[in-house]
Amino acid sequence: MKKAPVPYRRTVFVCTHARADGRTSCGNPGRGGVELCEALKAGVKRLGLKGKVRVARSGCLDLCEKGPNAFVYPDGEWLCGLTPADADAILEALARGA
Ligand code: FES
Numbered sequence: 321m322k323k324a325p326v327p328y329r330r331t332v333f334v335c336t337h338a339r340a341d342g343r344t345s346c347g348n349p350g351r352g353g354v355e356l357c358e359a360l361k362a363g364v365k366r367l368g369l370k371g372k373v374r375v376a377r378s379g380c381l382d383l384c385e386k387g388p389n390a391f392v393y394p395d396g397e398w399l400c401g402l403t404p405a406d407a408d409a410i411l412e413a414l415a416r417g418a
Pocket of ligand 1: 335336337338344345346347379380381382383384385387388389
């Protein structure tokens with residue numbers, strides 16, 4: 321195992337997990353997790369945050385009923401009940417801290 325410096329100032333893990341069995345999931349159609357993730361990725365490019373902020377899809381973060389969820393590393397911020405409309409506010413906060 322090798323260790324390396326964290327390559328981004330912040331990483332936003334956005335749950336896009338989907339389930340076909342009817343259980344609530346951030347990435348299920350109509351929930352908005354996937355759309356939020358894509359809006360954040362596009363915003364990072366648009367705002368010139370690429371290389372500073374990384375938006376990554378995550379699997380289930382185990383708070384499915386409170387989702388869509390995202391987790392900001394290393395801030396330790398857990399964001400719940402998100403919609404794609406929250407992307408701009410999240411990006412503004414990331415840009416201030418980037
Ligand atoms: S599906 Fe997103 S937290 Fe479980």
